[in-house]
Amino acid sequence: MNVSTHNYDESKIKTLSSLEHIRKRPGMYIGRLGDGSNQDDGVYILLKEIVDNAVDEFIMGFGKRVNITIAEDGLVKVRDFGRGIPLGKIIDCVSVINTGAKYNTDVFQFSVGLNGVGTKAVNALSEHFQVTAYREGQFASARFCRGILAGQSEGETAEKNGTMIEFLPDRQIFPGFVFDPSFIDKRMWRYAYLNAGLKMYVGKNLYHSANGLLDLLAKELAEENLYTPIYYKDETLEFAFSHTDSYSDNYFTFVNGTFTSEGGTHLSAFREGVLKGINEYAKKVFVNTDVRDGLVGTLAIKVKEPVFESQTKNKLGNTEVRSWIVAKVKDAVCSSLYKDTEAAEILIDKIHRNEKVRKELHSVRLEARAKAKKVALKIPQLKDCKHHPARGKPSPEGRRNMMFITEGQSASGSIVSARDPMTQAVFSLRGKPMNVVGQKMAMLYKNEELYSLMRALDIEESISNLRFDQVILATDADVDGLHIRNLLLTYFLHYFEPLVKLGYVYILETPIFRVRNQQQTIYCYSEKEKIEATRLLKGQGSRQLAVETTRFKGLGEISPKEFKQFIGPDIRLKNVTLDSISEVNKVLSFYMGKNTPDRKQYIMDNLL
Template structure:
């Protein structure tokens, strides 16, 4: 390919300026240019209002979701400063709305700054303005009302101000995310309800009012937790928790490194144990930490350490028993952590994890200390927790043992000590050419064995009609010798798409020993039913083999037509008529094709096994769900659907009914 005639020189370097810094690269700030990024831009505005309320300026925030996908957030804080800034030589309203890395949260020595803040980087308000189709701002402070409008990241007119009699200060921002920036701005209602509930949980006593515009007007929801995470954990646990809710609070000072500045951390954890429900949520400076980070690390370390120590001290472990893991504890733990710090290291601007070393260390020590006291002062609770954690541990280990044993049973190597009954292997070990024929009965096994190319074609017989896997439970399926034999021979294990049986899943496509899995049954009613049962079994246990095109049906001829020295095989009534037409006036003999077990080896090779002459139908469902529905109609418990199908289509199959 010829090289493009382009030069990379001094003039190749360019710099994004003004609003283009966000509008052309929104994912850098918001983590995505899709709906997730749009949602994060909304949270940036909300977080500023929350910071104001948490500092004691206003106790309610109103969020309005409009039908046109615009948003309005109103708080009753102090109102954004707007006047001229002598130090920066610009108006403050211009700085906060039009300059990245500008805000009131950098100088922690300033009495007016925020001690604990959601927004620390000075990016959110400006970045959201830059990414908006328009933004209208209304500010109340100093007995004045200020208005300013922005369009496409640019100022659309100077700041307007007028006196006002309104007593409450605050800020109202109405904006619409720009489809030129985000690929999707239709933020679902569920996002707002989820975020506002979470913020109510970790901001005690603040009322969040959500107004959602519909065709009938505005629908309103309110979110408030007077006692914050304690009320929330009580709500989650219900009335039948294993232990009462505990809440621990504390403050610490420290630094992430010796040469780094000292900062303050406020810790609050509410928790209880339950044998019915589990959840662990982490918040920092009221931001939900989806990926946890330092607080999650602390919880894992502290809980494993203290519960393991309790179990050892009280001789709860069996002899040579392994120690508990956090998974065993987490399965019965309800915990919400809400921490605040004057300095925060977020993993990135989206604030889904924090990485402060000191927070991880001090929270670990904080939790260990409180757990130790809790266990000493509440011996009955401690005993209940220990018992439940050990139950979880031993259940997990038994499930893992069952899974590994099943995996070994299903995917173990086929050797002399573990040979599948009547399985006939081929010589080649090259999985790109190996074929496995699943045939109907021992007689078909004999005929196929004599007819095959033993270099790459193997055979396993199905003895009678196998279990209907669509209707059977997994424990019954895995006790069926025929099914286990087939799965062993396939070598790839099973896909168990059931929550109750997920530990039994051991599927590995790389373990498949075959290039083709070929179902070969007689061309009669019994053969069709056996073929359907085999397909159902494969669909239920190894659907990926069907979806990836590994499963085939070997089509058997219906008629054998001979004329003089020539033989024709017809696979349908239409083909039979075409053969007769081709023979013309010559005498011919036509007979129904025999079962596979009655065919001579040459005929079997020619019609069923020779790649040059056989007919294979690839089983490749374009719509897996539709396939499952048809299996359910024909073989499942959906009797009404089966009756309807017979009523609609039964007349098409009257000729095939085996009645006299």
């Protein structure tokens, strides 16, 4: 006790500069780090911060084009044709925290980057960062290395006004990172849909939308909408929505150009406005869930001083936006329905059908709940964990919890023995789950296992009640395991599509091979890794060592001691993502539906 007190003196107190603090605690500024294999990894946040600045210039009416190049080594260049950073302030704007024009609402009325941190974080977390501003035939440039100024220059130029920023993410912080073109593609299309008229080039690929959120909605619906979408746009609010025949509702919401994956006050206000607008037109009092089931909507608002519930801006917290959003949406929806009575008739019919399904489900739900209470107060297949996120809010990094869905007792036994009971829960399937393609919602309540899974996750009433930060499919890597994985994905996509859309569902990657000699053990996740490990462990030249290779047929064959490292800090997870909502029904009906001849022919054609 005395020793620790003696060690704690004035010399132990440290003051970090702003950029040093960013490098020391990068997660506070950009969320997760990662290697680029997940769409929320830090390298994409760095790119977003720079592109946001370029798009802000377009929003303010300066520059209609942004050029982006991403080299194979990860070097990113972003060139906009806006006003250009004032030449005398380029160093301060990219290296001094809380410095920028975005505090001045005369210069930037609707901007995401109001905290004065974004570009500075990119600078601090890059091994090479260079900013060049062009204004009225003059330029100024500054080069940095991990946030430290390494050189600067200025002079005359023939370049058009604007700003060029190039950065290479620091491999000390993002080891082995690679930019995934599919994630970049998705982000760029979002910018295009939110900024009708803006042309964005990534290499030679052009991202451009003429109709804004209507184009985004059309892409997601792919003509599965029941009626012509309702659309509205003014200076601060834009939205479009229609209904499909699916169960759940889906939304793509944005604030000042940033995708708010977790919604927030603007989304709840939008839902309330839609409900009130429809009720006013129909002169009835419909229930919220009946109106929302099957609704697919896009929403974008502009706020002068947005307040987000996290640094990565996934959820809006401003409460003052509610009243004006509700009022505008209600009036616009009611007016649109009066103008298009054919669409209004189809929409009201959809709501009546939702109402009928809900009432039919009510008795089935009561019966299922009564039966569940008789079996046990607890869910028998669930080994729960102690920590759960606050309702509607994700846990902070380092406290995130997860539920593994496993097949059979042997696999769940290994995970249960190896898990961290504070943050890791296990749900054990008793066999292959039912294929739910084409099944009505009532089937969910009649199937004991699928009902128990829904209860374990607590998503019956709303996805926002989810008790876990991550839902992880932990099945064997054999044919049966992959089939079970597909059945589980079908279950989530059919009944709880937003769970997948919002990125809560993951696949656990576990090793297929264990390669070892007397001195070292290497776990391999592919045939290629196994060959490389075997070559490495055999040694070179005359001193060849005996190597033992074990193939794991299932998760149950991996001992709890070994398994602990595969679900520990170095856990390998693959996030399940959706390209678009419109693809879901096509994929499920083809791969999991009753089109046996077509599927058989596809398998025969692609067998090799």
